[in-house]
Amino acid sequence: MTETILDVRDLRVAFGARRGEVTALRDVSFTLGRGRTLALVGESGSGKSVTSLSLMGLLPPNGRISGGQLLFTDRNGRTRDLSTLKQRDFRALRGPELSMIFQEPMSSLNPLFTIGDQIGEMLWLHVPMSDADRRKRVIEMLELVEIPAAASRVDQYPHELSGGMRQRVMIAMAIICEPRLLIADEPTTALDVTIQAQILDLMRRLQSDLGMSILFITHDMGVVAEMADDVAVMYAGAVVEEAPVDRIFDHTRHPYTQGLLASIPRPGRAHGERLVPIPGTVPPLTALPPGCAFAPRCPFSEPRCDKPVQLSRKAADHRAACILDTLPARPVPA
């Protein structure tokens, strides 16, 4: 059994709105083992990004954690609940323990500073060293993330780099303090597919070199299959299924995951074979059904689905929030 470094239990997050509060996360639970990659997968509005912002202590001012625990174990073996951590204590964790890569590398980099300055800032904050040593270390980092001609690139500004190069800079910045946990929020979504392949390859290599745990947030089941050891599937602010990656694909236990997999065009399928979309759309967070949030779109829903359903054990390492113990094949519309 690998050591657990992150244990999220029943996380709830609410946002203040004009008329009362909106609950963005209702019930988010998952665990992440040391050195492993957990993919947090879901469509727009499922709460993936809110989950990651909660972990980093970066929720916007109108958002608050209204329940649950975020138990993080640092490199000294000390376990803390991030949901109650003060901003000052968070600052010490961000960088050496927790770090994050964002989706859009252009808007996450400051256009007025050189990339060398921006990567070095992390060291300046956390590791006492001379300016010359810091510069040397930054250049080493640029080489580690495979930026060609690192010694001259270090003095360039973000606009002088391509999208793929900028994402490499973001990665260098995130890992320069060798964090225990790297949160990657859709890090390749804005990139072309050949550049995405480069970045995914780089992340895999860095993970095995540095022994980081990665929380990989994505909507792309192809990226999940490629990167994840474990998967947590989110729908409308809750985790609906959690299991090792091959079980998610081969022994799907939640109808939403099943619907998601049936919606993806797969290469080499027989010509004329139709995709099976999930009917309807995600309900707004302000008008969720009383029981299972997926029930209105679910081909197997029954009256029992009107009652709330929790994640429950379906197999040794497999949990799903569904009343069904076995999932029938998805009906194909005529």
Added chain:
Amino acid sequence: MTEPLLRIRNLSKHFPTPRGTVRAVEDVSFDIPRGSITGLVGESGSGKTTLGRTILRLTEPTSGQTIFDGQDLNSLEPAAMRLMRRRMQIIFQDPVSSLNPRLKVEQVIAEGLAAHGIGKRAERRKRVAALLEEVGLQADHMRRYPHEFSGGQRQRIGIARALALEPEFIVADESVSALDVSIQAQVLNLLLELRERRNLTMLFIAHDLSVVEYLCDRIAVMYLGRVMEFGPGAAVSTRPMHPYTQALNSAIPRPDPHAVRDREILTGDIPSPLDPPSGCVFRTRCPIARDICGQSRPDPQEVGVEHHSYCKRIEALNERRASEDA
């Protein structure tokens, strides 16, 4: 064999800039048969959107011809072109910015009908109601504004608008890229249904090769303004005959945790379109490029039935594949 609806011949679109000429589309030729869906796939900066717009003459081409049902669009006078426009429509990528937020859905969809003076107001309303139902919405949605709809529904409104003038030819430019996968599948299936019901001819522009493979009968692969490969959908996606298509294909993450990953990762970025490489524009990133590739632009090589590859190293490509298969 019937005459193709569109014949694109040596079409080029250049943009002058202070730093030189950007050859956004360079010498593109292919046919689009009636009732087919032709896919145009490529990464950002490949020129696929510019090509789509140039074909419709939404931007004037620098040179070349677009022969639509026997007539060269680029030689038509404005009045004749205006009549022709009824027969061709476009669906855009972004369902938010392409619908006027101040117009009700009825006005959005009926705008083309009104502009061409088709029908009285009441007739147009009936037509809008029928169109909304055809794309899977409800007739009474016409009284609402675009912001009241989800992304998938807005894309359906964009499709209804494109269908209003009963066009024969539709360009769909990244029409599903902004949608979540479960909604994307709904819209892809809608496009397939419409093609069957209305015998539409489509040019479907996308960056995602698996989506294009699902939808399209024929696929053109573009890189830096040039077509690299053109052929039947299944052949191009499962047995690509150009090193760029092969790289694109192998870069797609497969939704299968057991898939063997022996991917060839392309190094570097797409070169600047201001200063494209001589000869074959892909050669600077190509794993099998030789000196010959820099000397002149490759001619199309026939590599199968109606399947062409713009590569001078087809033999090397075949040898490599034979050794991989062995």
